[in-house]
Amino acid sequence: MSSNKRLCLSDPSSVTPEAGEDTRKTFVDHLYHALKDKGIYTYKDDEKIQKGKRISDDLFKSIEDTKFYIIIFSKNYASSSWCLEELVKITESHKMSGHTAYPVFYDVEPTQVRKQSGAVGEAFATHENEEAAEKWKGALKEAADLAGWELKNTLDGHEARFIKKTVQEISLELRSINSGFDEKLVGMETRVKDVVSYLETGNDEVRMIGIKGMGGAGKTTLARAVFDHLSSDFEANMFVENVREVSNASMFGLKKLQ
Structure with missing residues (x-):
């Protein structure tokens, strides 16, 4: 997620969830509300982007302002050029001091994201001839190499328990910052x-x-x-x-x- 996201947490106490269309109304939505219920400010682009404004203006600004990014990789994630552009911005921001990105491999394996193979490769295939393809591949590999969570191997794949654990860990991270x-x-x-x-x-x-x-x-x-x-x-x-x-x-x- 990122501070402006496809689910976002922004400002020093925020998290941004970044995800594809196939998880936005399910897993990502549940995570978004769990974070909000915990009192963690979360930015969600489909709720807060103002009508009439280009999405990139608000979204990229939110990513820059966000402290934590949760990137939710799903089978259809790489089919969206918009998700891939967001990912490039997140990986750039992650390199700056005070920004941390966590990948969540929802229904794919890290190696599939890293090498654009399997379902991820099929989703990415439509972009192979695009000018930004190599840039997007680099961002996918970089994000897949980060320490994160593979849902099926965490808490036996129970989504509710996984979301609870994720929110607890983000809360502790934010507490360590805010209690300074x-x-x-x-x-x-x-x-x-x-x-x-x-x-x-x-x-x-x-x-x-x-x-x-x-x-x-x-x-x-x-x-x-x-x-x-x-x-x-x-x-x-x-x-x-x-x-x-x-x-x-x-x-x-x-x-x-x-």
Whole structure:
């Protein structure tokens, strides 16, 4: 997937799924909604490309902005010149720092993608005489050589379990990025660990903690850092700040907070 995708996650917390037409309304759609339900921003071109705009304008920009790409190879993937052009852009972006691509071999084997053989070769055959054919072949080989997942050899091919595992792994990757602490916030990492230890997050009970201190001492900054550290573990989350100021701002203050 890519940050703009045929399923996309974009921005630092996004993933882009890139897939062919034969999986878009099935496996890819299920993965897309599972990622969204986890709170991971995902871009899906058939939902977010504005009417009247060339698809490539939005799509390629999304790919550039995306951190993670999930490329879903299927039997008909290579039949689409558009998918192949997206793949070229993804492999280019993957080489830049901070971008990672994961191939998923849905109903084909990695070697079929790498060598354009079997079903993949049959799908690609219509492009053999096109000017971009060699470029597309190079992108297919490069993507097939990346570490990824072969569905039939992962969790006995159970799609639901596979999607759950994929979403969990992407969440952990994003958490490792988002939980980084600003180097200017001296001692923040230790403080966050202290607060988390008091919360006993492994317990199923509801926990509440108060942070007391003088104005400007960094209470909100610490609370925000703790939230960023833990939020990916929950199905839903929200950070509400400046409650007093917002609630007193107008007659709609409390309603706005709600």
